[in-house]
Amino acid sequence: MRGLTTGLAADTAHGAVVPPVYLSSNYAYEEFGQRPNFDYSRGGNPTRALLQDALATLEGGAGATVTASGMAAIGLVIETFVPIGGHVVAPHDCYGGTWRILDTWATRGRLSVDWVDQTDLDDLREALTRPTDLLLVETPSNPLLRVTDIAAAADIAHRSTPTPGRTVVAVDNTFCSPVLQHPLGLGADLAVASDTKFLNGHSDVVGGSVVAAGTEDAEALAYLANVTGVTASPVDCWLTLRGLRTLAARMRTHCDNARAMVEVLTGHRAVRAVHWPGLPDHPGHDLALRQQEDFGSLLSFELAGVEAVRAFMTGLEGFILAESLGGVESLVCHPATMTHAAMTQAARDAAGVTDAMIRMSPGIEPADDLAACLTEALDRAAAA
Known part of the structure; x- marks a missing residue:
């Protein structure tokens, strides 16, 4: 699969087959006023950039943002696409950490959330008659392994809601990985993952990622990740990139x-x-x-x-x-x-x-x- 070999034999300094890990927190300007490709590692790092390119390629997206955890990825999606007082439709049987972040923010008045059995498209359609900023899908679900129709859910969200702007459809693809499932190809706007799991695959990294189908969404996610500082460390990115080779x-x-x-x-x-x-x-x-x-x-x-x-x-x-x-x-x-x-x-x-x-x-x-x-x-x- 394209993406699994991203960065191999691409080292221009010494011809290393395996790309090096760039630990530097900052990068030199060659001259005043000319910003380099990378200047500060919170916003951009060569090792993280390779992983992001690999994940975007695997998911068939326009760009990826790699975060310090799977929950940081979920939080980044919410912060980017759900305004204060916005509305989220989420699976009633989702991962406990996802339930916790949404419940916490709902309790504090940050947003409202409807918990829906998304395998029932009539229930989902009913929930989306209310203006909705984010439809969060998790399929197969954790831990009941229920399967939601991504294409149908995305179609309902994109065409059947009265939201003045748009309903962003984000699919948690952690359980399948892009080897087994392609949410963006089925109409989702975002593919979210806990990179801790199959993508890294060796239980020695905590990380997350969001891949966007469109360039505008990819840029919005990258911007806010830099603003909030939720990006992943170079070492974690290098280990995850290594894990991808055998995915x-x-x-x-x-x-x-x-x-x-x-x-x-x-x-x-x-x-x-x-x-x-x-x-x-x-x-x-x-x-x-x-x-x-x-x-x-x-x-x-x-x-x-x-x-x-x-x-x-x-x-x-x-x-x-x-x-x-x-x-x-x-x-x-x-x-x-x-x-x-x-x-x-x-x-x-x-x-x-x-x-x-x-x-x-x-x-x-x-x-x-x-x-x-x-x-x-x-x-x-x-x-x-």
Whole structure:
């Protein structure tokens, strides 16, 4: 894929195959009054510029801004496109951090937000009859793996709202990455990601990005990122750029391992439900077939209750109990007490995030080893 090799063998100083990391905070002016391409690293850095070019190419956008975290990327989108008192339509089952930032700003009067099941296009259409500045889509959703029709949602937002200006459509593409899904090609204005996850892929960076379909939006994001200072460090950008080199290969293995884990889960007596778009009976299965290149590697499943979850986690091997996802190592988490703990109980109930739910991010280890470890843990859960 174009973009995965951005910057390789492009060093003009020494011909280095791997581009160097530029740590300098500032850059010299060759003469008075002539601004160089880079002057201060908050606003522009050669290493960050390479990563931004790579991500814009991968997503098919006009430009990208790389931020210090995924939440910084979400915050930058809100600050750039939602005025004071503006309105946001967001998924009712989104990532807990996204829920928290929107709920916090709504509580403080910065904006208003409607939480909508975006898989129901009639509900989405109804929410967008109110003037809306930002439609935030997350597909597949976290952690229920619900699939939203990006093209239909973007069409509704762009054509059916009475907003005096425009409704910006931003899609969180973290779970799929541009290897599996192309929101801009489906009509979205922005593709947002936590670069911490699959894009970097090695759990040693915290970062985020926003890719804009149009030049004007790309410039607006870059301007405000410089103003607010939310841009990513050169080292984090270099590590993420390195991670991109193996993105396509890693995603294939991640997806293959997810299939293997789902096979174990669907055949075990301890499991009450499995949420993964690759299952034929998943409500979003047919849409995922059309919209994604593969079904992705994130999945969640439900056991009998909290005691079963505790038994599953106690002595668990092969999988690490930790926040985050998308790294080469296999992870599990308990959304209700970890990634979605910031949500109120009412919000978790509405989203379907239960205390018996576990989210899994299979890594790239041998599938047989992971399946054996998963079966042992499920056997303990069944006994509990």
